[in-house]
Amino acid sequence: MESFASLPSPSSAFAAYASISASVMLVKTAFNQIIPYKVQDYVYSIMNSFFKNYKNKMTILIEEKDGMMINDLFQDAETYLCTKINPNIGCLKLSKCSKDSTFNIKLGRAEQIIDNHDGVMVVWNFFTDKKSENPSRPGYNDVEKRYFSLVFDKKHKDDVLSSYLPFVVQKAKDIMEKRRVIKLYTYATHPYSHDRLWDFVKLQHPSTFDTLAMDPGLKQKIMDDLDRFLRRREFYRKVGKAWKRGYLLYGPPGTGKSSLIAAIANYLKFDVYDLELSCIHNDSSLRRLLLRTSNRSILVIEDIDCSVKLPGRCGFDPIIGQVDTKKPEQQFTLCGLLNFIDGLWSSCGDERIIIFTTNHKEKLEPALLRPGRMDVHINMSYLTPGGFKVLASNYLDIHEHDHHHHPSQMKEIEELIKKAEVTPAEVAEELMKTDDAHVSLDGVVNFLKRKNIEKIENVGFKEGGECDLPELKKAKIDINSVEMKSDVEDALDQ
Numbered sequence: 001m002e003s004f005a006s007l008p009s010p011s012s013a014f015a016a017y018a019s020i021s022a023s024v025m026l027v028k029t030a031f032n033q034i035i036p037y038k039v040q041d042y043v044y045s046i047m048n049s050f051f052k053n054y055k056n057k058m059t060i061l062i063e064e065k066d067g068m069m070i071n072d073l074f075q076d077a078e079t080y081l082c083t084k085i086n087p088n089i090g091c092l093k094l095s096k097c098s099k100d101s102t103f104n105i106k107l108g109r110a111e112q113i114i115d116n117h118d119g120v121m122v123v124w125n126f127f128t129d130k131k132s133e134n135p136s137r138p139g140y141n142d143v144e145k146r147y148f149s150l151v152f153d154k155k156h157k158d159d160v161l162s163s164y165l166p167f168v169v170q171k172a173k174d175i176m177e178k179r180r181v182i183k184l185y186t187y188a189t190h191p192y193s194h195d196r197l198w199d200f201v202k203l204q205h206p207s208t209f210d211t212l213a214m215d216p217g218l219k220q221k222i223m224d225d226l227d228r229f230l231r232r233r234e235f236y237r238k239v240g241k242a243w244k245r246g247y248l249l250y251g252p253p254g255t256g257k258s259s260l261i262a263a264i265a266n267y268l269k270f271d272v273y274d275l276e277l278s279c280i281h282n283d284s285s286l287r288r289l290l291l292r293t294s295n296r297s298i299l300v301i302e303d304i305d306c307s308v309k310l311p312g313r314c315g316f317d318p319i320i321g322q323v324d325t326k327k328p329e330q331q332f333t334l335c336g337l338l339n340f341i342d343g344l345w346s347s348c349g350d351e352r353i354i355i356f357t358t359n360h361k362e363k364l365e366p367a368l369l370r371p372g373r374m375d376v377h378i379n380m381s382y383l384t385p386g387g388f389k390v391l392a393s394n395y396l397d398i399h400e401h402d403h404h405h406h407p408s409q410m411k412e413i414e415e416l417i418k419k420a421e422v423t424p425a426e427v428a429e430e431l432m433k434t435d436d437a438h439v440s441l442d443g444v445v446n447f448l449k450r451k452n453i454e455k456i457e458n459v460g461f462k463e464g465g466e467c468d469l470p471e472l473k474k475a476k477i478d479i480n481s482v483e484m485k486s487d488v489e490d491a492l493d494q
């Protein structure tokens, strides 16, 4: 990147032109709001004659939004240009979150950057424009529009379109890949309007496929499925399907559904949009929000069975048992959601993953489970012996080749886990209680035995009869012996 100081004079004139044209655009937007059209035309005609020497220049405007959708090119340009910051820039926008190691840099309003690519000189300007959605109440419902203008010689039009801009896009992709910034979007109400917009924080969830305690075979299948999905751009095009994949994660609380979502996001380096259905009031706000999500992202709807009372297709709310009497524009319907999942709206993006979670798959509306909606159903089950090995390795540093140091405990845990219904979250909590691996494993054995007793008692209770007394007695003897052993060890410690 050449700096301003080292540029030969034609480029200074070029920069001056670009900067004046950016100012003109700023002035134009202000003018458009307050000056009558006839006066505007007069002013523009004077300006045009002033700049007639620069008629061989071309300007491309890159707006942040393309209609209702995010313009990826704007974001790529923003990412690329922060690597081109030079001492001549007067105003930068800096931000830093507590977990960031470096500053996030963006260009300030009306700033300019000159770039040179394969002998083609271009000038970037950044500017913003506040547009009032409600002219009778200035300041209320104001929406900020952000633009880049890209100015270059008309003769370089083909170079810019076919070589320079693809280069910018690729560079931005490389930068994002290196920075590994994954964003977690939730939505917030705009301060001056009732419109809800996405707001993000950096997703720094430590969960990965390595740390997930689940059956290794299932884990591998999920990773293979994700890899296949990413490779299949052409396939989706060929068969005429939108390039999206739906996953339904179901299982009891604490079995790792949210952890798996974070692991998928970290694996694919996709942003996550966390959609809270209970805050959506009607289908049009759902549509607006969904259209503002970017490609290569994961849309998450947690606890789909209880996050919202979804009225059925004909407005009948199965939960209240009545027809919903709200006006259609005030309704958020199952139809609206289904339309997005596999209707026309869903094809407005590429490389989209949609994940639903539920603790009660059996309570889900059958329409949601119909083939083609959620492509993969993943049962997040109670902890398995394979899953425990992952927890032991993560929490206690006991790896497979160390198991012979704790042979009886590991064997006992394996047997107990097969019988007891415990979640990875519960066992993880046990493993956090002490740093001593031996004591910790004893704690897990004890915990699993307790859970086993609870299970035997519950089964008897549920079936309305006696529980299996001999088995219960055996389980209780087992647990007493562990507690006694611990008491003796405690006494010895003192």
Ligand SMILES: Nc1ncnc2c1ncn2[C@@H]1O[C@H](COP(=O)(O)OP(=O)(O)OP(=O)(O)O)[C@@H](O)[C@H]1O
Residues within 6 Å of the ligand: 211, 212, 213, 214, 251, 252, 253, 254, 255, 256, 257, 258, 259, 260, 359, 380, 423, 424, 425, 426, 428
């Ligand atoms: N399979 C797992 N592997 C590793 N850790 C897990 C797993 N499941 C749960 N945990 C631990 O338990 C905590 C809670 O798990 P998580 O929030 O992923 O469960 P969940 O299935 O989403 O629960 P809920 O249904 O209540 O939302 C996690 O932060 C993690 O420490």
Ligand SMILES: [Mg+2]
Residues within 6 Å of the ligand: 257, 258, 259, 302, 357
């Ligand atoms: Mg969860």
